[in-house]
Amino acid sequence: MNEYEAKQMLKEYGIKVPNSFVANCEEDIENLNLKYPLVAKVLSEKILHKSDVGGVILNIRDKEDARHAFKKIHGKFNTPVLFEEMVSGGVELIIGVLNDASFGPAIMFGLGGIFTEVYKDVTFRVIPIKERDAWGMLEDIKGRKILEGYRGINVNKEKIVELLLSVSRLVEERGNIEGMDLNPVLATPHDVIVLDTKIIETSR
Numbered sequence: 001m002n003e004y005e006a007k008q009m010l011k012e013y014g015i016k017v018p019n020s021f022v023a024n025c026e027e028d029i030e031n032l033n034l035k036y037p038l039v040a041k042v043l044s045e046k047i048l049h050k051s052d053v054g055g056v057i058l059n060i061r062d063k064e065d066a067r068h069a070f071k072k073i074h075g076k077f078n079t080p081v082l083f084e085e086m087v088s089g090g091v092e093l094i095i096g097v098l099n100d101a102s103f104g105p106a107i108m109f110g111l112g113g114i115f116t117e118v119y120k121d122v123t124f125r126v127i128p129i130k131e132r133d134a135w136g137m138l139e140d141i142k143g144r145k146i147l148e149g150y151r152g153i154n155v156n157k158e159k160i161v162e163l164l165l166s167v168s169r170l171v172e173e174r175g176n177i178e179g180m181d182l183n184p185v186l187a188t189p190h191d192v193i194v195l196d197t198k199i200i201e202t203s204r
Contacts, residue, residue, distance in 0.1 A: 006199040040069035090188035097180035134164040155187035
């Protein structure tokens with residue numbers, strides 16, 4: 001599914017995502033009513049790595065910028081364009097779901113952004129998880145001090161636990177999630193918000 005559809009699914013399970021708007025044509029920009037700055041993204045289930053192919057434009061400041069962004073992305077890919085309010089600050093996390101041949105669906109948690117590639121600091125649990133499992137995942141990673149107020153960095157760990165439980169419930173209830181990649185997930189002192197997501201479904 002495309003990113004907009006994936007995020008609508010997350011919202012059904014109480015998972016917070018940025019406010020968004022889908023433009024199918026340039027005229028739709030007139031109805032764009034989001035808080036600037038925005039990010040524009042190519043919207044296609046066939047393009048998983050949007051930044052790698054030039055399908056993301058940041059720091060859109062007004063409707064004129066939005067029109068230019070739409071023309072550039074739509075002209076290159078011939079797809080709708082997803083506009084979202086930009087969110088910054090906090091700690092970047094990653095949450096994923098994969099299907100293991102032996103154990104079935106499993107949930108992954110770790111530090112996101114550059115930490116994902118550099119440290120590969122992640123932990124796994126078999127779905128479904130309980131609250132104690134989610135708290136254990138926060139304790140498992142080597143970078144757990146970053147989640148505990150290291151050098152003045154503060155995140156809401158209770159919200160992270162809620163997110164892990166919501167993802168587990170989504171996978172258990174839907175029954176057809178082949179894979180999921182929530183990265184980055186931005187954790188702040190007050191909330192946790194999923195900035196980018198990929199979800200792959202299988203037919204039942």
